[in-house]
Amino acid sequence: MASHTGELSTHGPAVRVQDLHRSFNEAGGVLNGLDLEIAPGEFVALLGRSGSGKSTLLRSLAGLDRGVAGTGRVEVPEKVSVVFQDSRLLPWKRVLDNVTFGLRSSDASERGLQALDEVGLAGREKAWPHELSGGEQQRAALARSLVRDPELLLADEPFGALDALTRIRMHTLLRKLCEVHRPAVLLVTHDVDEAIVLADRVIVLDGGVVRHDARIELGTRRSQADPAFARLRAELLAELGVEDDHDAAPRPAVGRLSERAAS
């Protein structure tokens, strides 16, 4: 079995994956000798075709793949938080109790309220999860993650179920939170524009390994109108084996870093 340790210190990379193999059956491997390093504070977006193993990699980093066959080495920091497409709030606990669930410190409530304030949910601490909109539930899930002050934030399509406008707001919020808390981030997404808007670096999985690994050199004000943005989109779509039909059928705008700067 692959080792999964919390040995990495703040001096080395936040994540180190070496020669990781994972398979669910004898038909073939999902991860086939994958290597990856993520630096502290680095925001990495993970793209790949459906079934390419993105969630499998994320679950390996989260330690959620016990019992899955495989070999290799996975090293992550002590404090890891995970956000999924659905908020996974406990329906029988109020919002603040969800955020602080499992925290043992005497100032847990105070920290929970502070986290709720940071994600724009001040005053909603006594609400039940079902009283929140989908976007608000994801905000609460982010607060629950960040209150633990993670060195690594793993996010598996956290905005996949949200409408386009809410996604823009969540992009702005996530970038702002990451600038403050500086966790390393691995964000699984199907959305190339989301990857370009949010990440410092984009990697593409294919055949169970990292096929493409590129830094985003667009600066902080990223606009879909920027020709460099369009070039990068075309490059990534080509890596994914998809034609860029952006000009033929304009997509709804996704969040821009100019918006995050303004917030």
Ligand SMILES: Nc1ncnc2c1ncn2[C@@H]1O[C@H](COP(=O)(O)OP(=O)(O)OP(=O)(O)O)[C@@H](O)[C@H]1O
């Ligand atoms: N628990 C499981 N049991 C059997 N096969 C699995 C299991 N989890 C994933 N797989 C298979 O492993 C492969 C990779 O799945 P994974 O969910 O990692 O892909 P993905 O890139 O995240 O896909 P998507 O973009 O569609 O969410 C798929 O072929 C999937 O069917």
